[in-house]
Amino acid sequence: MHIALTGATGFLGSRLLVQFLRRGAEVTVLARPRPRGAGERLATVLAASGAPGSLLDRLHRRVHVVEADMSLPRLGLSPVHFQELADRADAVWHCAGDIRLNADLAGLRAVNVHGIRQMLAFTAAGRRVPRFHHVSTAFVAGARREGTAYEHELTDAHGFENAYEQSKYEAELLVHAWARQQHRPAVIFRPSILVGDRPPHPDVPGHPLQYIGEVARSAREAAAAGGLELPPGERPLVRIAGRADGHLNLLPVDWAAEAMVRLAERCPGTDVSTFHVVHPRDTPMAVLVRLLERLFPVRLELQDADVAVSDATELERTADFYPGFTPYLRHRRRFDDTAARRLLGPLPPPPDVDLPYLVAGTDPAAHDAARPRTSR
Ligand SMILES: NC(=O)c1ccc[n+]([C@@H]2O[C@H](COP(=O)([O-])OP(=O)(O)OC[C@H]3O[C@@H](n4cnc5c(N)ncnc54)[C@H](OP(=O)(O)O)[C@@H]3O)[C@@H](O)[C@H]2O)c1
Structure with missing residues (x-):
């Protein structure tokens, strides 16, 4: 299995990478070159997050780091390189994002909306017809502060608490539009606040x-x-x-990464499947x-x-x-995670x-x- 992964140098993406390496996957990491080389940063992040030596060894053998920027057309890659990388992928995981809750919408859209467009084009181009996996957020539910948010809901009717939520909502709309146009399945994960x-x-x-x-x-x-x-x-x-x-729903990041990868493994994937990845207790x-x-x-x-x-x-x-x-x-809103729990099985x-x-x-x-x- 060859996975193309964005956001691997981040808080959640580094944990997803660990899950993929544990399962023996080959991974192409698409990451920004700054402030230091992406490969060097990856090794530092994994070591400091407590990944065992055997995984660090696999990092060098199984991970191909490609310098790419979500805010640039074609990720800043040449057309030939873009196509070559797309053709290698059996699955695409898009975890890169701008998570600043205090930023303005234009700045957030540059990565959270433009970036997903680039990654959807990348997925559409791949000759192995990879499945697209998108890391969204449970907070696309917006400024409705009470009641229950369900996995099938996607609406802007309640407004948003901040521009970050809106940019992630717009990104989900793009995934749905892409899946309809391309007749392709996709998986959307909506984790709560990761800690x-x-x-x-x-x-x-x-x-x-x-x-x-x-x-x-x-x-x-x-x-x-x-x-x-x-x-x-x-x-x-x-x-x-x-x-x-x-x-508030706060969820340990390692558990979230394991749950997402399990959900992807078990999801039949004929349509757009959306999962709340949340703690059972707020x-x-x-x-x-x-x-x-x-x-x-x-x-x-x-x-x-x-x-x-x-x-x-x-x-x-x-x-x-x-x-x-x-x-x-x-x-004091709750997130219903019926679809996720049904698939997850006996994960502690x-x-x-x-x-x-x-x-x-x-x-x-x-x-x-x-x-x-x-x-x-
Ligand atoms: N943290 C949470 O509580 C939480 C909750 C729900 C959902 N999420 C979602 O989970 C995803 C990951 O969040 P996180 O907490 O891991 O954030 P993070 O630690 O800030 O990591 C963000 C990742 O995105 C990459 N990135 C940002 N801009 C990029 C660009 N222009 N080109 C290429 N890569 C870029 C970063 O690369 P650099 O290392 O180069 O900066 C980093 O790898 C996001 O999509 C976020 O919306 C997060």
């Missing part, structure tokens, strides 16, 4: 909550540099819009609030409505831990994403504390 319990590492791409941890560290350093440190023990109150009874908002309170020296209070502007303190007016993410504090459930798990994955200082490892 890990390994500490942040400078050479390894992080997850969204690690990004919030970085924001907190920079804010603390800037405050210290400006002589604005709070006296020890003093934690100002920050009221922020959110639901104390809310919950993480309560109270756990996220406690995590944020560990990362930032504040006391957080979630309020049902926006804090009235006249009443808001200076800190509350500027507090936005990660623009684009903060609206999720108002969510993922570990609970509780406070110790999240602290281990976001706070390097806390990591030395003895805690059993749950992710591989």
Whole structure:
């Protein structure tokens, strides 16, 4: 089996690559050459994510790294090279994406929409008629904050919390249009928010909550540099819009990668098949609030409505831990994953994403504390 994979240098794609190597596949990795060579970055990411030596060995023998950019026509490849690579693939997995929740739509479309067009053209060109696998997100469900989102739904009727969600929604529409025009099957995976319990590492791409941890560290350093440190023990109150009874679906990334590859193996694939790849138990908002309170020296209070502007303190007016993410504090939506569960079979459930798990994955200082490892 020869797989063409994008996004392999990323948080999720590196785990998908591990799954493919474990199964003995040959992989063509399509990756950007910057900031260092893609091959060198791949080896660093895999080693730092804890991949065993035997897999690193396979990386050198079974993985062909091709420098390619999703935002360029034909991925920046010559027509001949593009065709040659397309002809090698038995399956195409498109995992590259721009995941900035605070970016504008034009910037996100360059990778998330233009990139998928390039990869669909690549898949259509391949003479082995490869199946297209697209990594979307459960958050294409948009700004509907309550109720249940189903795998068959794809609508913009509720609007979107941020431009990232919209760009991923537009990408899914393109997959459906392509499948109809080409009479080809495709598989769409919609993972929820992916997390890990390994500490942040400078050479390894992080997850969204690690990004919030970085924001907190920079804010603390800037405050210290400006002589604005709070006296020890003093934690100002920050009221922020959110639901104390809310919950979010957070899923360990290694489990997500294994589930996706299993689903692909078991999916009969005659049409477009869409799977929610989600944790069976949501993480309560109270756990996220406690995590944020560990990362930032504040006391957080979630309020049902926006804090009235006249009443808001200076800190509350500027507090936005990660623009684009903060609206999720108002969510209590569930994701139905009936189709995924039906196919997955007896895969052991993922570990609970509780406070110790999240602290281990976001706070390097806390990591030395003895805690059993749950992710591989
Ligand atoms: N993280 C989550 O919580 C989450 C949840 C649901 C769905 N997803 C989806 O999962 C996919 C992977 O996310 P992730 O968390 O692994 O993100 P990530 O760590 O930021 O990785 C993104 C990957 O995309 C590649 N990429 C970005 N722009 C590119 C371009 N112009 N050309 C070629 N490659 C490009 C990156 O390459 P470089 O190494 O060169 O930057 C990297 O390999 C995305 O499609 C995302 O929408 C993520």
